[in-house]
Amino acid sequence: MSSPAVRPAPVPPPADGTAARARGLTKAYGQGETTVLALDAVDVDIARGRFTAVMGPSGSGKSTLMHCLAGLDSVSAGRVWLGDTEITGLRERELTRLRRDRIGFMFQSFNLIPTLNALENITLPMDIAGRKPDPAWLEQVIDTLGLRDRLTHRPAQLSGGQQQRVACARALASRPELIFADEPTGNLDSRAGLEVLGFLREAVDDLGQTVVMVTHDPGAAAHSDLVLFLADGRIVDEMPRPTAEAVLERMKRFDVVRGQVDDVRGRVDDLRSRGDDARGPADGVRGQVAED
Numbered sequence: 462m463s464s465p466a467v468r469p470a471p472v473p474p475p476a477d478g479t480a481a482r483a484r485g486l487t488k489a490y491g492q493g494e495t496t497v498l499a500l501d502a503v504d505v506d507i508a509r510g511r512f513t514a515v516m517g518p519s520g521s522g523k524s525t526l527m528h529c530l531a532g533l534d535s536v537s538a539g540r541v542w543l544g545d546t547e548i549t550g551l552r553e554r555e556l557t558r559l560r561r562d563r564i565g566f567m568f569q570s571f572n573l574i575p576t577l578n579a580l581e582n583i584t585l586p587m588d589i590a591g592r593k594p595d596p597a598w599l600e601q602v603i604d605t606l607g608l609r610d611r612l613t614h615r616p617a618q619l620s621g622g623q624q625q626r627v628a629c630a631r632a633l634a635s636r637p638e639l640i641f642a643d644e645p646t647g648n649l650d651s652r653a654g655l656e657v658l659g660f661l662r663e664a665v666d667d668l669g670q671t672v673v674m675v676t677h678d679p680g681a682a683a684h685s686d687l688v689l690f691l692a693d694g695r696i697v698d699e700m701p702r703p704t705a706e707a708v709l710e711r712m713k714r715f716d717v718v719r720g721q722v723d724d725v726r727g728r729v730d731d732l733r734s735r736g737d738d739a740r741g742p743a744d745g746v747r748g749q750v751a752e753d
């Protein structure tokens with residue numbers, strides 16, 4: 462995504478409380494020697510009325526964090542709250558209702574129903590829940606997303622950007638407490654991606670929504686109010702009022718560290734394969750990396 466078109470995010474007003482919170486959030490996949498610690502005792506507060514981006518190297522735990530905060534995945538240890546409701550320990554049926562009533566989702570693949578038109582897709586979650594959308598809110602969402610003249614179109618009659626705008630409207634329709642967006646621009650060209658990011662920004666600034674977005678794209682993260690950086694299942698840094706350049710620079714540091722770790726591993730393997738005592742020299746190399 463090209464960074465010049467990104468308008469710098471305005472300085473946000475004071476946050477009105479916490480939309481979601483986790484303490485000691487730990488998630489392990491597998492058992493025994495094959496266990497992968499995807500999240501390692503994460504503490505996080507998601508500010509209400511703000512746009513938070515989650516970044517980090519591949520495999521750092523971004524999707525797992527989102528899934529655990531949204532009650533899509535169980536946790537191994539720790540506690541998670543949506544607003545004042547603790548979701549850890551809720552039964553599956555209660556979680557389903559909570560997700561349906563209080564959370565909106567956007568995914569990389571827009572997940573629209575091909576046989577329904579745009580309006581039917583937008584209201585589908587509420588129809589399933591047997592709830593009527595607030596008409597004034599729905600009109601506002603449709604106009605904010607510029608979908609007024611596309612409501613009778615089916616997904617196949619819409620561009621990728623328009624389909625993601627429909628998915629965005631669907632996520633907003635029930636006026637959820639929190640919207641989780643997982644790589645929402647991943648399938649879009651840069652112009653359509655910028656447009657969708659602009660709408661998410663407006664959803665926060667003009668409609669008072671709360672958005673958490675997982676992304677690999679520094680340009681996308683620059684639309685947020687705060688970037689959380691994950692590495693090896695931990696939040697290792699955060700950046701308020703990010704720019705694409707600053708996020709890119711921060712991400713490059715992960716590559717440098719990863720390169721050094723790979724280098725150490727390679728040298729240890731090399732020493733082992735030669736039958737040397739790897740501990741001495743390898744410890745020296747590890748020390749260098751730790752000091753860097």
Ligand SMILES: Nc1ncnc2c1ncn2[C@@H]1O[C@H](COP(=O)(O)OP(=O)(O)OP(=O)(O)O)[C@@H](O)[C@H]1O
Nearest residue numbers: 490491497499517518519520521522523524525526
């Ligand atoms: N269902 C699963 N079973 C086993 N391991 C998993 C599972 N889901 C995720 N993991 C592992 O947990 C770690 C974190 O994965 P996660 O998908 O959260 O990372 P990510 O930062 O979102 O990665 P990416 O940027 O590549 O999408 C990785 O090591 C991954 O292999």
